[in-house]
Amino acid sequence: MITTSTPFHIVIVGGGIAGLTAAIALRGPNRKIIVLEQSRLNKEIGAMISLQPNATKIFYETWCLGNELNTSRSMVDQGFRVYSSEGELVNEVPLTTNTQYGASRVLWHRKDLHDALKRAVLSPSTVAGDLVEIRVSSRVVRCDPWGGVVTLESGEEVRGDIIIGADGMVLCSHSNLRKIVVGDGPTPMPTGLSEKEFCDKINPRAPFTSMVVAHDCRLIMGPGREGDVFGIVALVPDERMDEDPNATQSWVSEGKLDKLMETFSEFPRWITDIFKHSPDIGLWQLRDIEPLNTWHRGRLFLIGDAAHAMLPTQGQGASQAIEDSEALGAFFKEIMEPPSLAEITRPLSVMSSYDKQDTFQSRYARAGLIQGYSRQAARPGTVKHEKTVIMKPDEFMAFNSMYNGAKEWLRSERSLAGLA
DSSP states (O other): OOOOSSOEEEEEEOOSHHHHHHHHHHOOTTEEEEEEOSSOSSOOOOOEEEEOHHHHHIIIIISOOHHHHTTSOOEEOOEEEEEETTSOEEEEEEOOHHHHTSSOOEEEEHHHHHHHHHHHHHOTTSSSSOOOEEEOSOOEEEEETTTTEEEETTSOEEEOSEEEEOOOSSSTTOOOHHHHHHTTOSOOEEEEEEEEEEEEEOSOOOSOEEEEEOSSOEEEEEEEGGGTEEEEEEEEEGGGGTOOTTOGGGGEEEOOHHHHHHHTTTSOHHHHHHHTTOSOOEEEEEEEOOOOSOSEETTEEEOTHHHHOOOGGGSOHHHHHHHHHHHHHHHTTTOOSOOOHHHHHHHHHHHHOOOTTOGGGOHHHHHHHHHHHHHHHTSOSBOTTOOOBOOOTTTTHHHHHOOOOHHHHHHHHHHHTTOO
């Protein structure tokens, strides 16, 4: 294939799941992609992660990542099992996702998924086009969104025809590209909940996501690595963990086993005994944020948590980042030469703007709805002072999962609006 001498330069800030999937989606002929990651990428934090059918469909069907993912020791989730705080099984929801949603809900250890995505990004056989360059220890401190320039902590300037901000929510050491797009607001607010996440080697377990639910506490558990690892996420109110909700640096810290045991003292012993086997406990304060006015400014476009951070109650955070990446690939598919600012702005506006007359045109509308659903799913799991579980884990799953890519979503929305 004959290409122009000047490639389409793409700079991606952030080497997590959002950044790596953006690189996969945007690879193509005559494109030069650089991923700038502030860490050394030698330790991906976190434990278990689930991707929903809307995301795994993109992995396996749109991007054909089967070869890269086949060795990642993933597990297909067969369903949800919901227990009361007394240990009684009160609901079981089978996930017959292959027929209902076109793909499965899949469980990974976060490091295994991250490693598989790195292999896909760096593999010459994944998609056509030049290989992606991943640069670690490259913290972005400034960005000119109109000129398409990011400045690293070292003083080096990196130029791109488009800059993808995949650097997460603006907390602690994140590079703050979101602030360049929307200014100072809205501010991520503590939800009153903190999340404890940990893994421990135990015997293989059934491929189900299990939840134990009380009024203001819940446990979400699931296996990984073909049953060799069991991950637990414990949602507890901040006040039970002695957390300062106004301290921006407190969102990640070390959790205390005795405090965890005290918080879940009402839960059955077969649950709390598992806590004792964890070698360490990490504490994440969960932050909620209202939808931003826009996701882009000039040549800068935000994706993932930087654009639409959401609570983990729907398991859609990473899946929505993957949807963002698929949309970038779809809208920029035909652009092979360095685009003008106008050529950049139009597809970004379609993806991220919100107009009361044209909500069908945006990724913004769908991600905003799922943000809201995640907030609703964080409501108390029982009536206060009662033990009857009212939470429904599959309440929004049909809307979330029945998604077939950005362009199909636009066609569907136009059809519903009578504009097809």
